Amino acid sequence: CYANGYGVETNFAEAVVWTRKAAEQGDAKAIGNLGVFYLNGQGVEKNRAEAHKLLLRASELGNAQSMCNLGQLLLMEQKTSEAFGWMKKAADNGHAQAHYFLGRFHECGVGMPKSEIDAVASYLSGALQGDAACQGHLGICYMLGTGAEKNPSEAIKWLSRSAEQDFACAIFMLGLIYRDGEFVAKDEAKAAEFFQRAVEKRYLPAFSELALLYERGLGVEKKQSRAMELFRQGATLGGGQCLYNLGCRYYAGIGVKKDNGEAVRLLEQAKSKGVREADEFLTAIRREMVQ
Numbered sequence: 654c655y656a657n658g659y660g661v662e663t664n665f666a667e668a669v670v671w672t673r674k675a676a677e678q679g680d681a682k683a684i685g686n687l688g689v690f691y692l693n694g695q696g697v698e699k700n701r702a703e704a705h706k707l708l709l710r711a712s713e714l715g716n717a718q719s720m721c722n723l724g725q726l727l728l729m730e731q732k733t734s735e736a737f738g739w740m741k742k743a744a745d746n747g748h749a750q751a752h753y754f755l756g757r758f759h760e761c762g763v764g765m766p767k768s769e770i771d772a773v774a775s776y777l778s779g780a781l782q783g784d785a786a787c788q789g790h791l792g793i794c795y796m797l798g799t800g801a802e803k804n805p806s807e808a809i810k811w812l813s814r815s816a817e818q819d820f821a822c823a824i825f826m827l828g829l830i831y832r833d834g835e836f837v838a839k840d841e842a843k844a845a846e847f848f849q850r851a852v853e854k855r856y857l858p859a860f861s862e863l864a865l866l867y868e869r870g871l872g873v874e875k876k877q878s879r880a881m882e883l884f885r886q887g888a889t890l891g892g893g894q895c896l897y898n899l900g901c902r903y904y905a906g907i908g909v910k911k912d913n914g915e916a917v918r919l920l921e922q923a924k925s926k927g928v929r930e931a932d933e934f935l936t937a938i939r940r941e942m943v944q
Contacts, residue, residue, distance in 0.1 A: 665696030676707075685711030685719030692726065701726070712739060717746035724754060733764030744778070752779025753786040760790075760800070769800030780811060789815035789823035796826065796836075805836035816847075821856035828862065832872075841872030852883070860887025861894040868908075881908040888919065893926030901934065913938075 669690050675683035688707030691700045705726060711719035720743035727736035737758055743751035752775045758765060760772035773794050779787030792812035795804040809830070815823035828847030831840045845866050851859030864883035867876045884902070887895030900919030903912045917938065923931035 665690065667696075669696035679714075681711045681714035681716040681719070684714065685716045685722065688719065689722060692722075712742070715746070717743045717748040717751070720746065721748050721751045721754070724751070728754075733758075737764060744775075747782075749779045749782035749784035749787065752776065752782070753784055753790065756787065756790060769794070771800075773800035780814075783818075785815045785818035785820040785823070788812075788818070789820045789826070792823060793826060796830070809836060816850075819854065821851050821854040821859075824854070825851040825856050825859050825862075828859065832862070832866075841866060843872070845872040852886075855890060857887055857890060857892035858894060860884070860890070860892055861898055864895070864898065877908045888922075891926070893923050893928040893931075896920070896923035896926065897928045897931045897934075900931065904934075904938065 669687070672683050672687050672690065676687045684707050688704045688711060690696050691707065692704035693699070705723070708719050708723040708726060712723050720739045724736045724739040724743060727733075727739065737755070740751045740754045740758070744755055756772045756775035756779070757763065759768045759775060761767065773791065776787045776791040776794065780791045788811045792808050792810070792815060794800050795811065796808035797803070809827075812823045812827050812830075816827055824847050828844045828851060830836055830844075831847065832844035833839070845863060848859045848863035848866065852863055860883050864880040864887070866872050867874075867883065868880035869875065881899075881902070884895045884899040888899050896919050900916045900923060902908050903919060904916035905911070917935065920931045920935050920938075924935060
């Protein structure tokens with residue numbers, strides 16, 4: 654109650670006191686929760702070694718949430734083999750979120766050969782247990798035909814279920830589907846609604862997509878000032894595509910006074926975020942400057 658503010662004001666120091674009492678009596682869940690407090694520095698000084706010890710103890714007592722948390726901690730320590738082992742145990746003990754991490758291990762080939770088929774199997778297991786992230790990623794797999802045959806109806810079904818749980822990535826992907834008219838009738842107004850929901854969750858790719866709809870007047874009233882506002886918000890949060898788009902507009906003088914210096918600064922930031930178009934544009938700008 655003290656940790657989550659249920660019926661009382663949130664107080665992590667008090668939460669630690671009562672959690673420790675339960676942990677001292679051998680309660681596996683309490684031991685694991687105490688480990689999380691040490692991991693995050695909530696109510697106690699942050700101590701990763703102590704967190705590891707407590708999460709391991711809780712895991713050995715059979716607490717599935719602690720198994721999953723220990724797996725995440727081991728990932729942070731780049732101990733991928735051990736992390737996978739504990740995630741697998743958590744999943745085998747009915748922990749839905751652990752299936753998401755197993756799916757990512759398989760899809761990205763983390764510490765093992767890449768297997769998109771195994772990733773889909775893991776996502777499906779978690780999705781059937783109601784995990785929003787698994788549902789979202791399963792929908793994306795069906796959307797792209799990754800690890801499973803492309804299946805529009807399954808893609809929409811799982812993305813929608815995930816979006817109902819407010820999983821930002823799924824909300825954004827539904828926006829792309831309606832914007833492009835892929836699997837559904839094209840509906841830019843509906844796309845804008847999904848992008849707006851994703852923006853409210855600070856999902857960075859959504860800022861740029863919604864801004865472009867406002868700039869072009871697609872599905873929403875054409876409004877350059879709103880587009881610039883979204884580009885700036887996304888750029889402030891570190892969104893590479895927003896930094897790129899904002900830089901382009903400073904260079905062209907669209908929605909702002911032309912400013913080549915600011916354009917280059919923004920494009921350099923976008924490049925550092927891995928936006929390939931920013932690198933290409935900077936090369937073109939510099940080539941133009943020496944002519």
